[in-house]
Amino acid sequence: MKYDFTGKVALVTGGAAGMGLAASKAYADAGAAVAVADINLEEAQKLVDEITADGGKAIAIKCDVADEAQVKAMVDQVIAEFGQLDMAFNNAGIQAPGGATDVSHTTKDMYDLVEGINLRGIWNCMKYELMHMRERGTGAIVNNSSVGGIVGLPGRAIYHATKHGVIGMTKSAALEVAQEGIRINAICPGTIETPMVKEMLDKEPELMKELAKVQVIGRLGQPEEIAAAVMWLSSDEASFVIGHSLVLDGGFTVH
Secondary structure (H helix, E strand, O other), X not given: OOOOOOOOEEEEEOOOOHHHHHHHHHHHHOOOEEEEEEOOHHHHHHHHXXXXXXXXXXXXXXXXXXXXXXXXXXXXXHHHHHOOOOEEEEOOOOOXXXXXXXXXHOOHHHHHHHHHHHHHHHHHHHHHHHHHHHHHOOEEEEEEOOHHHOOOOOOOHHHHHHHHHHHHHHHHHHHHHHHHOEEEEEEEEOOEOOHHHHHHHHHXXXXXXXXXXXXXXXXXXXXHHHHHHHHHHHOHHHOOOOOOEEEEOOOHHHO
16 A cells, blocks of 8 residues: 655654664655654664655654653654654564573563563653644554564563553553544564564574464564554554554464
8 A cells, every 4th residue: 555644754763673664664655754763873864864865854863762851852853853743653672681581580670671661662652742642633653562462472471561561551542542633553563574583583593493383474574564554553544443453473373
């Protein structure tokens, strides 16, 4: 499908790599001005340079979504630059450092790191995005959860806890603003070919064999396939979709 987001402004966190990069490009290709926010400002700027070289509008913003002050500053910068915020893909997230870890071996620092980015980061972003969207009475937010938000796997407890939390937060927040012209939904990607997944598979090579058994489609997902779903949920084509968690997993959860 082709979307026309001309005159609209999109914000993508974790926008410089993987699913965020694909979504940033897709928003720009559809005519939106794009704020590419990422902890890695250099990579964000590379993407912005690519978008602007193709005639699009974009800015790069360095942001740690776990830091509420940085998130506020990020949204303020978007408004200062573009005057509005119409769409947001709250995508930034991490796996637990060190790979699969039994709950009894999880440290407080590991838990705080993953929770801070994956769950509190979503809350931080929605909080300040909604402040502006509510003033204008319009907006669409897509939060990145995971199939880890609807299933459990050994060694992934803290990651899955945050992703389950994203779904719950999405549902409740969506109900709060549904009658104000704002839609909030989530996506639940399976195993997607991103730098984060490559790092995970490099640390756990046997995991690829297990994934091959349960990815019914027989391959990893591509970031562009996730971006296509984000575009739909951001568009008026999904105007009746509220508080939904869209599973994009190549059949993983069908078992």
